[in-house]
Amino acid sequence: GNSVTQMEGPVTLSEEAFLTINCTYTATGYPSLFWYVQYPGEGLQLLLKATKADDKGSNKGFEATYRKETTSFHLEKGSVQVSDSAVYFCVMNYGGSQGNLIFGKGTKLSVKP
């Protein structure tokens, strides 16, 4: 069935370190892929998205490329900041209702000064 698998956390990094959070998906068709972020005490926010193969989503220094050949959508940032501390969710929409999303379990990131 359709599913999303992302790197288990928590992840702890020092400020300015390089971040990668791995995400792979299983889908019968060609889903849209998203990364959502939840900052402490806030609701989920869309961080970036990609709707077709080879698309690159980017926002706030974060990037993720939709790789159909490896069914992956890894999240990267070259230099993290303390303010990036949050829970990151890899999410897939495989069709049907726009909001019928499949979430990964989430990866908690803590960035230390």
Added chain:
Amino acid sequence: EAGVTQFPSHSVIEKGQTVTLRCDPISGHDNLYWYRRVMGKEIKFLLHFVKESKQDESGMPNNRFLAERTGGTYSTLKVQPAELEDSGVYFCASSQGRSQGRSYNSPLHFGNGTRLTVT
């Protein structure tokens, strides 16, 4: 603009009791979604309203859960009777609809969630 708001932020009830969660979407958003995350599991889709109509309720776990959106504004999610496995965080999200001149893929705006604990 005000964001998606959910009430209450926390609720602790005993098994067998009834709880009603409320979601106020962003004003004018036709689409409203409910999700939940039970302990240690992924966030799961529950259902989708377009205005007052249920567009997709494929994620509703069983008939103890009843969602309504009378008048197409705020929505309620009632759990009756609550069971221990219903404990978790319930999220609501809204987005603009097709009739509002936006694409179908307008972004979802999430509320902060309601943490439900059934003891």
